[in-house]
Amino acid sequence: MPELPEVEVVRRGLEVHAAGRTIGAVEVLHPRSVRRHAAGAADFAARLEGRVPTALRRRGKYMWMVLDSGEMLLTHLGMSGQMLVQPQGKPDEKHLRVRLPLSDGQELRFVDQRTFGHLMVDGPGLREDVPSSVDHIALDPLDPEFVPEVFVKALRARRSEVKRALLDQSLISGVGNIYADEALWRSGLHWAHPARELDRTRAEELLGHVRDVMTEALAVGGTTFDGLYVDVNGESGYFARGLNAYGRRDEPCGRCGTAIVREAFMNRSSYSCPSCQRPPRGGLG
Numbered sequence: 001m002p003e004l005p006e007v008e009v010v011r012r013g014l015e016v017h018a019a020g021r022t023i024g025a026v027e028v029l030h031p032r033s034v035r036r037h038a039a040g041a042a043d044f045a046a047r048l049e050g051r052v053p054t055a056l057r058r059r060g061k062y063m064w065m066v067l068d069s070g071e072m073l074l075t076h077l078g079m080s081g082q083m084l085v086q087p088q089g090k091p092d093e094k095h096l097r098v099r100l101p102l103s104d105g106q107e108l109r110f111v112d113q114r115t116f117g118h119l120m121v122d123g124p125g126l127r128e129d130v131p132s133s134v135d136h137i138a139l140d141p142l143d144p145e146f147v148p149e150v151f152v153k154a155l156r157a158r159r160s161e162v163k164r165a166l167l168d169q170s171l172i173s174g175v176g177n178i179y180a181d182e183a184l185w186r187s188g189l190h191w192a193h194p195a196r197e198l199d200r201t202r203a204e205e206l207l208g209h210v211r212d213v214m215t216e217a218l219a220v221g222g223t224t225f226d227g228l229y230v231d232v233n234g235e236s237g238y239f240a241r242g243l244n245a246y247g248r249r250d251e252p253c254g255r256c257g258t259a260i261v262r263e264a265f266m267n268r269s270s271y272s273c274p275s276c277q278r279p280p281r282g283g284l285g
Helices: 004-017 043-046 149-158 162-166 177-185 200-219
Strands: 053-059 064-066 072-076 081-087 097-099 106-112 118-122 261-263 268-272
Touching: 004 053, 004 064, 004 106, 004 200, 043 118, 043 177, 072 081, 097 268, 149 200, 177 200, 177 268
Parallel strands: none
Antiparallel strands: 053 064, 064 072, 072 118, 081 106, 097 106, 261 268
16 A cells, blocks of 8 residues: 555645646546545536646645645545546546546546545545545654654553554554554564553654655655556656565565564564564563
8 A cells, every 4th residue: 555655756746737727527437436425426526627726735645635615635545546647638547437637638547456545525624724534644754743752652652562553543644564664674673562662762763764764765756566556657666675674575684684574463464574673572462
């Protein structure tokens, strides 16, 4: 699933290509892609036609266009969603779900093979430039309003494994499996280390690694593994070349040479070095 760096790359592309352009007659080609828009596909299209995106925003893995109507077009890419910019008239992609023509002769295309992503038009929540459905999402670590001290205190109060806490979008948003594993490797922490046993220095160090790994990934366009994540021009990200843990099962650890292991975690996988990231005493339970 695209995480903060990948979504930010797409947001930046949309800011260049969509802001200030008028949206034409929207086509919803698969109703599942607008399933979160309670009023249905026809209402979704009607609310967008003739509207002009004035700004592109993001929080964690969610991004949205602020429209001149005061509403917002919210996008979540899910597992395989792509938001592409294409010239009008170009042949459709196999998994094209929603088409949004723009006044400059281009169009935005929401392509989603697995249809886990979604689009919806939403009104403002507690802040006029944030959709109401995103109000519960915590600030992400690259947000200028993110307060490290607040996060560190909340992290150390959690009665869960440290990785589970990092993936909790109500605590910190935008962190997924890839960047959690990378930050934990850099910190020398096993995913099952109890969050409440972190001292302040260790928790601050972990947050620093989360920020660093995301910033580095963002600089090279994010991480592409299966070809499903691409930017608005269809280009892949290159951070996979710099990964130290995630997806490197049986490959040597870059610190000590021990083979990276893959363990089951929350119906997914977690990658770590068994020497550099020792499990907590008492086992993984």
